[in-house]
Amino acid sequence: MTTTNEYQASTATGRIANFVDSRVGASGMVKEFGRKIFPDHWSFMFGEVAMYTFVLLLLSGTFLTFFFDPSMAHVVYDGSYVPMKGIGMSTAMASTMDISFDVRGGLFMRQVHHWSALLFVASLSVHMLRVFFTGAFRRPRELNWVVGGVLLIMGLAAGFTGYSLPDDLLSGNGLRIIDGVMKALPIVGTYLSMFFFGGEFPGDTVIPRLYSLHIMIVPAVIILLIVVHLFMVVTHKHTQYPGPGRTNDNVVGFPVGPVYAAKAGGFFFIVFGIVAFIAGLFQINPVWNYGPYDPSPVSAGTQPDWYIGFVDGALRLMPGYLGNFSFEWIIPFPWGDNTLVMSVLLPALVPAGALFAVMFAWPWIERWITKDNREHHLLDRPRNAPFRTAVGAAGVVFYCVMWAAASSDLIATHFHVSLNDVTYWLRTLFFLGPIFAFWLTRRICLSLQRKDREIVLHGREAGIIQMSPEGGFSEKHEEVDVYKRYLLTNYVDRQYIPAQPDAAGHVSGSEKRRAAISKFFFEDRVAPVTPSELEAAHAAHGHHEVEGDTQDSIAK
Amino acid sequence: MGDHSHGSPENSGTVAKADDVAQDRFPDPGLPPHRPRLADRDPRAAKRHERQVALLFTISIIGTLFFFVAYFVLGHLGEMTFAELRVQNAALGLGTAFAMLGIGVGIVHWAKTLMPDHELMEMRHEIRSEEDRQDAVEIIDTVLEESGIKRRPLIRNTLIGAIALAPIPAIFMFRDLDRTGNTANEMIDSLRHTMWDKGIRLTRDPSGTPIKASDVQIGSAFHVIPEGLNETEHPLNEKAKAVVLLMRMDPAEMQISEGRETWNVDGIVAYSKICTHVGCPIALYEQHTHHLLCPCHQSTFDLTQECKVIFGPAGHALPQLPITVDSEGYLVAQSDFHEPVGPSYWERG
Numbered sequence: 078m079t080t081t082n083e084y085q086a087s088t089a090t091g092r093i094a095n096f097v098d099s100r101v102g103a104s105g106m107v108k109e110f111g112r113k114i115f116p117d118h119w120s121f122m123f124g125e126v127a128m129y130t131f132v133l134l135l136l137s138g139t140f141l142t143f144f145f146d147p148s149m150a151h152v153v154y155d156g157s158y159v160p161m162k163g164i165g166m167s168t169a170m171a172s173t174m175d176i177s178f179d180v181r182g183g184l185f186m187r188q189v190h191h192w193s194a195l196l197f198v199a200s201l202s203v204h205m206l207r208v209f210f211t212g213a214f215r216r217p218r219e220l221n222w223v224v225g226g227v228l229l230i231m232g233l234a235a236g237f238t239g240y241s242l243p244d245d246l247l248s249g250n251g252l253r254i255i256d257g258v259m260k261a262l263p264i265v266g267t268y269l270s271m272f273f274f275g276g277e278f279p280g281d282t283v284i285p286r287l288y289s290l291h292i293m294i295v296p297a298v299i300i301l302l303i304v305v306h307l308f309m310v311v312t313h314k315h316t317q318y319p320g321p322g323r324t325n326d327n328v329v330g331f332p333v334g335p336v337y338a339a340k341a342g343g344f345f346f347i348v349f350g351i352v353a354f355i356a357g358l359f360q361i362n363p364v365w366n367y368g369p370y371d372p373s374p375v376s377a378g379t380q381p382d383w384y385i386g387f388v389d390g391a392l393r394l395m396p397g398y399l400g401n402f403s404f405e406w407i408i409p410f411p412w413g414d415n416t417l418v419m420s421v422l423l424p425a426l427v428p429a430g431a432l433f434a435v436m437f438a439w440p441w442i443e444r445w446i447t448k449d450n451r452e453h454h455l456l457d458r459p460r461n462a463p464f465r466t467a468v469g470a471a472g473v474v475f476y477c478v479m480w481a482a483a484s485s486d487l488i489a490t491h492f493h494v495s496l497n498d499v500t501y502w503l504r505t506l507f508f509l510g511p512i513f514a515f516w517l518t519r520r521i522c523l524s525l526q527r528k529d530r531e532i533v534l535h536g537r538e539a540g541i542i543q544m545s546p547e548g549g550f551s552e553k554h555e556e557v558d559v560y561k562r563y564l565l566t567n568y569v570d571r572q573y574i575p576a577q578p579d580a581a582g583h584v585s586g587s588e589k590r591r592a593a594i595s596k597f598f599f600e601d602r603v604a605p606v607t608p609s610e611l612e613a614a615h616a617a618h619g620h621h622e623v624e625g626d627t628q629d630s631i632a633k
Numbered sequence: 634m635g636d637h638s639h640g641s642p643e644n645s646g647t648v649a650k651a652d653d654v655a656q657d658r659f660p661d662p663g664l665p666p667h668r669p670r671l672a673d674r675d676p677r678a679a680k681r682h683e684r685q686v687a688l689l690f691t692i693s694i695i696g697t698l699f700f701f702v703a704y705f706v707l708g709h710l711g712e713m714t715f716a717e718l719r720v721q722n723a724a725l726g727l728g729t730a731f732a733m734l735g736i737g738v739g740i741v742h743w744a745k746t747l748m749p750d751h752e753l754m755e756m757r758h759e760i761r762s763e764e765d766r767q768d769a770v771e772i773i774d775t776v777l778e779e780s781g782i783k784r785r786p787l788i789r790n791t792l793i794g795a796i797a798l799a800p801i802p803a804i805f806m807f808r809d810l811d812r813t814g815n816t817a818n819e820m821i822d823s824l825r826h827t828m829w830d831k832g833i834r835l836t837r838d839p840s841g842t843p844i845k846a847s848d849v850q851i852g853s854a855f856h857v858i859p860e861g862l863n864e865t866e867h868p869l870n871e872k873a874k875a876v877v878l879l880m881r882m883d884p885a886e887m888q889i890s891e892g893r894e895t896w897n898v899d900g901i902v903a904y905s906k907i908c909t910h911v912g913c914p915i916a917l918y919e920q921h922t923h924h925l926l927c928p929c930h931q932s933t934f935d936l937t938q939e940c941k942v943i944f945g946p947a948g949h950a951l952p953q954l955p956i957t958v959d960s961e962g963y964l965v966a967q968s969d970f971h972e973p974v975g976p977s978y979w980e981r982g
Binding site for chain 1: 657658659660661662663664665704708713715718719721722723724725726727729730731732733734735736737738739740741743744745748749750752753754755756757758760807810811812813815817820821823824838839856858867869870872873874876906907910911912913914916917928929930931932942944945946947948949975976977978979980981982
């Protein structure tokens with residue numbers, strides 16, 4: 078499609094740009110994205126942190142693969158770290174020692190990799206909490222919420238497969254726990270364990286297998302999901318917080334070029350810098366202190382990486398016996414007895430399974446209860462969705478109780494309390510904590526909403542104390558400006574929707590259940606101030622002043 | 634939820650009824666007026682910000698140079714003490730941190746102070762227009778029609794059958810993940826046995842020196858492996874099942890069940906060290922209470938009650954290894970364990 082008067086660039090840069098542009102159509106992309114608007118808010122940066130730490134993981138991880146050897150063949154350590162010389166260990170452990178002591182900057186890269194991994198899962202989690210508490214998962218973003226949830230699971234998978242690679246004592250005991258959990262699975266468990274470890278635990282194949290997963294399929298899936306995730310972000314455009322001038326139909330923010338690109342690009346270097354700072358100064362996973370894996374020793378106070386803690390904590394909370402009742406159920410079958418290891422299966426699968434199931438299903442649960450199938454591009458302030466904020470807080474407490482339980486021994490030794498008591502308390506909190514958190518959070522949200530009403534109706538506290546002629550003191554209230562008032566009054570006012578009959582006039586059972594939940598969620602609600610209410614409040618205020626004057630005149 | 638009123642509904646007016654749908658809303662006042670920053674009005678302030686950004690970039694350059702110093706001057710190969718390594722690591726980290734933070738903070742500072750801070754507005758597009766939907770439906774109908782898949786159910790059904798079957802070999806291919814070549818029964822059987830057998834001496838872990846009954850005092854505990862463990866083909870696999878804790882207590886304190894009367898030697902008892910919960914080694918022995926504690930998940934076993942579970946998540950007692958003394962006075966096993974050691978599994982029974 079050459080035309081006779083094709084554009085000719087005058088500078089060298091221009092000629093290169095034109096060469097590329099005329100072959101790939103870059104002008105179209107620049108036109109589309111060059112000034113695309115992104116809303117600005119600090120809470121939108123958690124997702125960025127996750128992406129940037131993932132980039133750091135790829136960079137530092139690639140460096141590590143140049144030196145790491147995942148073989149489980151037995152060697153005698155002969156590297157630079159004197160206290161370990163002459164000790165037998167696997168090649169994987171020995172090469173981890175070599176990376177730490179015989180590759181300059183190797184230890185730094187290991188620490189960058191490990192800290193980035195911890196931060197990656199942490200920022201993913203916080204990003205998901207932000208999305209949940211602001212209602213960003215609502216239509217049209219339900220599928221992106223699911224993609225994000227799968228990303229979190231893949232993040233855990235990446236962490237788990239990487240954690241075990243050095244084949245040190247600590248991670249080896251982690252694998253042993255995995256082996257125990259696998260064996261508890263009914264029917265397939267024993268075979269699954271044998272297949273995973275290539276025979277009996279620990280065998281000599283599991284580390285290379287985890288390595289293949291860790292450096293190939295898991296990161297590949299994560300990259301794919303990140304691409305899908307970002308593609309959908311572009312399709313949907315970013316959500317924005319409510320406020321004056323921000324509607325469901327527009328996006329208010331900064332253009333990609335130059336402001337947003339500069340801020341987001343600069344932020345990558347800030348994340349990198351902070352990770353480098355931590356990796357330089359704070360030791361993590363000192364395998365030379367743990368020693369090589371040996372099935373006999375274990376150090377007291379062992380802790381998994383933080384993101385596995387909640388499952389480990391659940392394992393600790395579960396009682397093996399209630400009185401004389403064992404949770405290892407022997408089930409008689411015609412061919413003999415089989416064992417259903419509920420003491421492991423229940424805590425390992427049920428809490429985590431329930432958390433993820435509710436998390437994935439929540440956009441649909443909320444849509445079902447609220448009958449709200451509209452598109453939402455304006456976020457909720459968490460207080461303006463008390464039911465959702467309360468459910469989220471209950472989930473966070475549920476998670477955190479299990480997480481704390483993973484450190485029950487350290488809590489006991491640190492605070493000089495009985496380990497058994499710590500466990501009993503945490504078991505109680507496991508059941509009561511989420512309920513209390515739900516109740517408290519909802520009360521707080523409703524109170525904050527009423528505070529917002531108060532501010533709109535009676536103004537904000539001006540900080541100016543007035544003395545009346547009688548010597549009474551009162552604080553002057555100033556009316557908020559229209560922008561603030563709009564922010565405080567413009568939110569989705571969800572209401573209890575009673576059970577609706579279907580076309581045949583019949584109220585189905587599921588509709589009754591929906592109505593019951595709707596009532597539970599929404600019969601307590603605080604409605605936004607309306608202009609007529611404000612007018613009435615102003616009138617009442619004026620009336621009060623008149624009344625006061627009359628009283629004064631009587632007193633005189 | 635007993636209390637459904639926030640204060641008194643009569644005077645607070647905060648409890649809206651489900652039927653009074655608030656239609657009157659405050660109008661959107663539009664974006665608040667833009668407030669110019671200092672640098673927008675004062676060229677001297679802008680110049681100052683410019684210098685600050687340049688300074689931050691300079692700090693980055695210094696950080697990179699510092700990294701090289703750390704790498705070549707502090708870093709060296711060969712034996713080094715842990716303290717030297719730590720200094721080198723901290724220096725590399727600080728160099729990188731300043732190199733990166735200088736760039737990052739500099740760019741962000743530049744964007745916030747010198748680039749325009751006017752917020753712009755852009756309209757959202759419909760994600761899917763009705764027109765597109767109809768076009769897409771038409772295309773898909775055409776594609777289906779041209780492929781003939783609806784008109785030719787024979788093709789469709791055999792294709793479904795083929796696609797359903799084709800991935801199944803991929804599952805079976807993983808059969809050889811188990812490298813032992815054992816049959817299913819052999820796999821299950823391998824969990825039932827350890828290398829303990831009649832006459833095998835109890836030796837110290839890890840030195841492998843045998844233990845005389847007279848060496849074991851009341852209150853003491855030994856970590857034990859079977860003699861010859863390190864000469865086996867897969868020492869770690871054998872060790873993962875065979876490690877044992879050996880302790881001695883006053884026989885008067887022991888509750889011995891029927892059939893186990895001869896399993897101890899004057900109060901010297903041997904129990905599997907592998908936790909019956911998920912398999913951690915039970916490393917902690919409290920000699921005053923005679924409790925064994927697993928440091929992973931805090932399962933607690935009472936030695937006086939044949940290692941019955943008294944706290945924590947474990948679901949059954951630790952297996953006991955029957956022991957006796959040989960002619961030279963060394964402790965030896967009477968036989969293998971009488972039940973599988975370690976965590977429970979489906980076939981354990």
